Amino acid sequence: MPKFTRKEREYQVRRAEIMTAAERVFSAKGFHKATMGEIAKESEFAEGTLYNFFKSKIDLYHSLIEEKSEELLDYLRKQVSKTGGAVEKVKCLIRAQMAFFEKNRNFFKIFVRERDSFEWMAGKDVGGRVNKVYQTHIDFVARIIKDGLKHSEFRNLNPKEAAYALTGLLNSSISRWVTSPRRGRLLAQAPSLIEIFLRGVQKSRGGKSYGRRFEESV
Amino acid sequence: MPKFTRKEREYQVRRAEIMTAAERVFSAKGFHKATMGEIAKESEFAEGTLYNFFKSKIDLYHSLIEEKSEELLDYLRKQVSKTGGAVEKVKCLIRAQMAFFEKNRNFFKIFVRERDSFEWMAGKDVGGRVNKVYQTHIDFVARIIKDGLKHSEFRNLNPKEAAYALTGLLNSSISRWVTSPRRGRLLAQAPSLIEIFLRGVQKSRGGKSYGRRFEESV
Amino acid sequence: MPKFTRKEREYQVRRAEIMTAAERVFSAKGFHKATMGEIAKESEFAEGTLYNFFKSKIDLYHSLIEEKSEELLDYLRKQVSKTGGAVEKVKCLIRAQMAFFEKNRNFFKIFVRERDSFEWMAGKDVGGRVNKVYQTHIDFVARIIKDGLKHSEFRNLNPKEAAYALTGLLNSSISRWVTSPRRGRLLAQAPSLIEIFLRGVQKSRGGKSYGRRFEESV
Amino acid sequence: MPKFTRKEREYQVRRAEIMTAAERVFSAKGFHKATMGEIAKESEFAEGTLYNFFKSKIDLYHSLIEEKSEELLDYLRKQVSKTGGAVEKVKCLIRAQMAFFEKNRNFFKIFVRERDSFEWMAGKDVGGRVNKVYQTHIDFVARIIKDGLKHSEFRNLNPKEAAYALTGLLNSSISRWVTSPRRGRLLAQAPSLIEIFLRGVQKSRGGKSYGRRFEESV
DNA sequence: AATGAATGAGATTTCATTCAT
DNA sequence: AATGAATGAAATCTCATTCAT
Numbered sequence: 049m050p051k052f053t054r055k056e057r058e059y060q061v062r063r064a065e066i067m068t069a070a071e072r073v074f075s076a077k078g079f080h081k082a083t084m085g086e087i088a089k090e091s092e093f094a095e096g097t098l099y100n101f102f103k104s105k106i107d108l109y110h111s112l113i114e115e116k117s118e119e120l121l122d123y124l125r126k127q128v129s130k131t132g133g134a135v136e137k138v139k140c141l142i143r144a145q146m147a148f149f150e151k152n153r154n155f156f157k158i159f160v161r162e163r164d165s166f167e168w169m170a171g172k173d174v175g176g177r178v179n180k181v182y183q184t185h186i187d188f189v190a191r192i193i194k195d196g197l198k199h200s201e202f203r204n205l206n207p208k209e210a211a212y213a214l215t216g217l218l219n220s221s222i223s224r225w226v227t228s229p230r231r232g233r234l235l236a237q238a239p240s241l242i243e244i245f246l247r248g249v250q251k252s253r254g255g256k257s258y259g260r261r262f263e264e265s266v
Numbered sequence: 267m268p269k270f271t272r273k274e275r276e277y278q279v280r281r282a283e284i285m286t287a288a289e290r291v292f293s294a295k296g297f298h299k300a301t302m303g304e305i306a307k308e309s310e311f312a313e314g315t316l317y318n319f320f321k322s323k324i325d326l327y328h329s330l331i332e333e334k335s336e337e338l339l340d341y342l343r344k345q346v347s348k349t350g351g352a353v354e355k356v357k358c359l360i361r362a363q364m365a366f367f368e369k370n371r372n373f374f375k376i377f378v379r380e381r382d383s384f385e386w387m388a389g390k391d392v393g394g395r396v397n398k399v400y401q402t403h404i405d406f407v408a409r410i411i412k413d414g415l416k417h418s419e420f421r422n423l424n425p426k427e428a429a430y431a432l433t434g435l436l437n438s439s440i441s442r443w444v445t446s447p448r449r450g451r452l453l454a455q456a457p458s459l460i461e462i463f464l465r466g467v468q469k470s471r472g473g474k475s476y477g478r479r480f481e482e483s484v
Numbered sequence: 485m486p487k488f489t490r491k492e493r494e495y496q497v498r499r500a501e502i503m504t505a506a507e508r509v510f511s512a513k514g515f516h517k518a519t520m521g522e523i524a525k526e527s528e529f530a531e532g533t534l535y536n537f538f539k540s541k542i543d544l545y546h547s548l549i550e551e552k553s554e555e556l557l558d559y560l561r562k563q564v565s566k567t568g569g570a571v572e573k574v575k576c577l578i579r580a581q582m583a584f585f586e587k588n589r590n591f592f593k594i595f596v597r598e599r600d601s602f603e604w605m606a607g608k609d610v611g612g613r614v615n616k617v618y619q620t621h622i623d624f625v626a627r628i629i630k631d632g633l634k635h636s637e638f639r640n641l642n643p644k645e646a647a648y649a650l651t652g653l654l655n656s657s658i659s660r661w662v663t664s665p666r667r668g669r670l671l672a673q674a675p676s677l678i679e680i681f682l683r684g685v686q687k688s689r690g691g692k693s694y695g696r697r698f699e700e701s702v
Numbered sequence: 703m704p705k706f707t708r709k710e711r712e713y714q715v716r717r718a719e720i721m722t723a724a725e726r727v728f729s730a731k732g733f734h735k736a737t738m739g740e741i742a743k744e745s746e747f748a749e750g751t752l753y754n755f756f757k758s759k760i761d762l763y764h765s766l767i768e769e770k771s772e773e774l775l776d777y778l779r780k781q782v783s784k785t786g787g788a789v790e791k792v793k794c795l796i797r798a799q800m801a802f803f804e805k806n807r808n809f810f811k812i813f814v815r816e817r818d819s820f821e822w823m824a825g826k827d828v829g830g831r832v833n834k835v836y837q838t839h840i841d842f843v844a845r846i847i848k849d850g851l852k853h854s855e856f857r858n859l860n861p862k863e864a865a866y867a868l869t870g871l872l873n874s875s876i877s878r879w880v881t882s883p884r885r886g887r888l889l890a891q892a893p894s895l896i897e898i899f900l901r902g903v904q905k906s907r908g909g910k911s912y913g914r915r916f917e918e919s920v
Numbered sequence: 921a922a923t924g925a926a927t928g929a930g931a932t933t934t935c936a937t938t939c940a941t
Numbered sequence: 942a943a944t945g946a947a948t949g950a951a952a953t954c955t956c957a958t959t960c961a962t
Binding site for chain 4: 660
């Protein structure tokens, strides 16, 4: 007995085709410049058909981000859980995130570029949903840092601040790679990012410090 | 003999008023949702009048970013030039950038959020202009890093990569501050960022390394 | 030998089910706001199936009005034919019409409200068909009046004019009853309508007149 | 010092032009079949311009009905107030209403045909507003009847019921005239309507009655 | 130089109808 | 014969831009 009927499976296939087309168009033009007409053409469905799958343009956009983000977060969690120790987890996280976006360049553009833009779109509601995904991600990273603190793998710093730092570091590099015309492997940049970040947060072995301590600074 | 006639000066004043209004509206709504009508009302000019100063909506937006970015870069250059040594310059850069955006929150939203979005807007032309500003900034940062390398203040790494890293680090933190509802001083976060970044890029004093070396990785 | 085969009978049953559903939906939303999708759901058939019974939405609408109107007219004719004398026939007509619509509120909304709207819908064709039903009804009423004139039961007046008057009188009261939220029996209003109309058209017994005579007025 | 500036006057002129065009189109096609495009063409403005005067199609439609209804009611009130005695007022009312619609045929179609249709349009709100105008009218007529009752000009009947009766009577005749292709003067039909209605409601001079009394019937 | 009313291209969305299964 | 997914025409509304005053 199949979990899904043939109809349901076909429905999901078509839905996915639309989403892929939408991902292409949205990533190329941004939400506002993208038109349903273009997504229709790209997905080889009629315009009206799109509305049998998504109730509006914003719903399509938003579903796209939400579902793909889940995929990303699931992937990261799964990869990271395979290793132990905060340092190893951080390394793994960086590599996994790069690996994911190396395969999902279009989605990266949508994910990062529109992240903050959402607050104006269709009220707090949609913005809120996407932002929540982002916050979930930050919290996930912060948790890793916190564990590292507990086991004295990292020096004393604000986990959330470090999570933002790492995320910014990563996104900036990914963004550069995504935008750049000539592309080597994104993953090749993992080691240097890992090195920068881990040196940045690990316990000082020389005792030297470059500013006021975290405790004083907040 | 005045450099600018009274007329010219008045023209500049009115132009600046429009830009300030535009900054408010664009930062609150984003480029597409912002309307010329609203900018007109905000600036207390008629809609048609805006077109005596800027030839289109996109031109206004773009002029805004370009000119304000110049201001930012000038400010950063001036501040950084006051100190010597790459490490000091980096500290100074971080503090200066935070100081600038603490005073120009609205502009930050425009600067960062729309940075990459530009490639779709009105063709390569405009996107190119804004991107160029961003590239100029990256080059400026990369130059500081490179100087640090030359004087062995930093370990062996790709200056441009490090420049992207620093910029991402900074923007991520600023973004968090800008978005967050309850705001302390942004500058208070400078020390920890400085520490993370400088530890990350300075010469190892323990010889320990966290990944393959930079040389191997590119 | 049956007049209709089983197949034909089943066809008629399904057709009637659709019409009943359509009556509900059309009366609730009006022609334009009603959708084939809703009628389909209401009738528990698929959308496509409706088109096996009616060739278009407008055809369904129109068939509904036409057939139900026939039903109404048949009912009125049958009732009225049971009595003799124009005065009695008028009383009977009023009561019968009220009785019919008391049982067919939904249809009344369609019948009266859209009556005149028809001329724009899908050209003269459809409008014509419905209007013809209405004209038939008016003629039927006018014929009763005319008989009353012949037998000197009514004063000298234009039969058609009187027929319009009576119809307007009736519809206005029925409309009020249909629209009103709290409903007693519609038939309870028959006596006063009968009295108003019959006084209005019967031969004056006092010779008093309230305007120029009919003969002068047209 | 003029009450209205030139600009305001010109604005009103253009607004009125749009309304007249809208009246033509709405009366010819009904609300749904009428398009903003056609109203634009008819009024010789661009489509977008209509939206400088009315915020939506429904708002235009509704403004049209509301303002023209006010005009009608004002006219009726003014005319009726010129005479004294309920009987005279009724005569005057019938003549005035006919006179008004003889000059405003297009509006009649809108006023009567869409009266009840409104409940489905855009929720209770708009339907409510138009219905209220109609109720106001009914109340106005009912008040005249009530005064007639007080002075014993009419026999004992329910004023509101009589008001509905008169309104139905009138509208039916006007509707016939409006729809009919060859038109004499509508006002020529006033005398016979007056006679029917007044005979119908005035005190019986022969004592004969045609049904149960009003008192029993409600 | 400033105005703001007019413009119309262009986007989203609905829904009657068709047709392959 | 019944289905309901796909279609695409058509309608409303927005807003950058123009231009007569």
